[in-house]
Amino acid sequence: MGAQWQRSHALLVIPVVLIVVITVVDQLLPADVHLGPLLVIAPAITASFAGPWGTGLIGLLAMGAQTYIGWHFGVLFSRNVLVQILALAVLSALIVFFCVVRERHRRQLAQVRSVAEATQHVLLWPLPEEIGPLRIACLYLAAEDEAQVGGDLYAATSTDHGVRVMIGDVRGKGLAAIGEAALLIGAFREAAHQHADLPALATALEQSVSRNLSDLEPEEESGERFATALLVEVPESDHVTRVISCGHPPPLLLSPGSAVSVPVHPALPLGISGPAPADHAVDVFSFQPGDTLLLYTDGVIEARDGTGAFYPFAERVAQWAGNGPDRLLHLIRHDLLAHVGGRLDDDAAVIALARGPDAHRGRRHHGARP
Structure with missing residues (x-):
């Protein structure tokens, strides 16, 4: 000033x-x-x-x-x-x-x-740079002008069962979706410490969303509100990482020179099945030291350029696999905004999880089912 x-x-x-x-x-x-x-x-x-x-x-x-x-x-x-x-x-x-x-x-x-800015800090607490065995960086791009938060969300916490991370996307974008995002983040922060496995955590989130989402729905959209979510559990001393997808895009696993989409078996988005328990399949994969896991929302992969072409997310990040989380997200931000001409049509969020070296060397499990 x-x-x-x-x-x-x-x-x-x-x-x-x-x-x-x-x-x-x-x-x-x-x-x-x-x-x-x-x-x-x-x-x-x-x-x-x-x-x-x-x-x-x-x-x-x-x-x-x-x-x-x-x-x-x-x-x-x-x-x-x-x-x-x-x-x-x-x-x-x-x-x-x-x-x-x-x-x-x-x-x-x-x-x-x-x-x-205050809303963003209350709703999306800044993720720690390091949590458990992970180094973390996050990127958030809101679609609405002058808004810093919207319908995309993320959260991470360290529990007795390992580091649990959630990334999600509620229906809609911008300021109108903040209420639903706050509901889901609050439910995750509480339930992540109360349930021993990911299916129980996903069920708790489904029940919380189904129970409270109707209070936030406009009358003209009654029954049409839902949220996708991806839950990831990274154990402290085991390289076998677990993931549940509730209608959310699968994560990308970056190794030197490659970017592989982790196979997932998605369940219905949260808020659709109602209070009845949903079938949440747990997928497992090997997350080795030196790898980077990218969690993202559909605002990234559905971003279009002037010709209508989608952003080639996996192809672009594969060539940047050797960078740390902060540098990687800096490159993604610059390249994504260049692809869309500087303005996104939907909120977009990306989380980069880099696993540091440790003494434990487990075997790789490629898409194994529990």
Whole structure:
């Protein structure tokens, strides 16, 4: 804020110099050539970088210069000069008024952004850089302008059964989906520590969503709200990682030079089957030290470019498999936004889980069923 204040005050030299130049040149030109009306340019350009007070000050200086020009030529009280001074005063006042309106909107926007940031920190707690045997980085891109949260969600916690991670996507996007996202995240944070296995955790989330989602549904969308979710359990000392998909895209397992989609057997999304227990199949795979696991939402793989082509997620990340989680997500963010031309049509989230080296070396289980 201090640097911005110093910059705006330094730029005030420009309109002041402009007023001086117009005043001096006007006196050097023939008597029938008048540059005084050009003085309105000074407050007009000041409004682009200064606030109402700075703009008003420049407007007063311009009026003073116009008055001096009229006095210099002995026509200060002529009708023409008086009209020019009055017109300059009116235009300067209008410019100051628009500055006041702009500053008010700017403060409102800053307040909205601060609320969005606070909401994001409350809803999506920043994931720790390290948890258990994992290094974690996350990326969130909201589709709606000025929003930092939306319908995509993620959470991670360390339990007695290992690190449990959830990534999900509620129906809809942007600010309208925040309530459903908050419901699912709250249910996960509580249930992740209460259930010994992933099917029981998935059932608890299904029951919580079915029980509470109706309170958040608009009447016109009754019975049409649901959420997809992917639950991952990474044990502390075992490389056999478990995953359950509730209608969510499967994770990508990155090894040096390759990106393989983990085979999953998805159940119905949360909120569709109702309170009846769903058949949640547990899929297992080997997550070895040096590998990276990417969890993502459909906003990533369904992002389209100008020709309608989907973002080739697996192909792009395969060439970046040797990077750490933070660098990897930096490359994904830049490449994804370049693919869509800078604007997404849906919320998008990605979590990178990198397993560090340890002393335990287990056998690889490729898509084995329990």
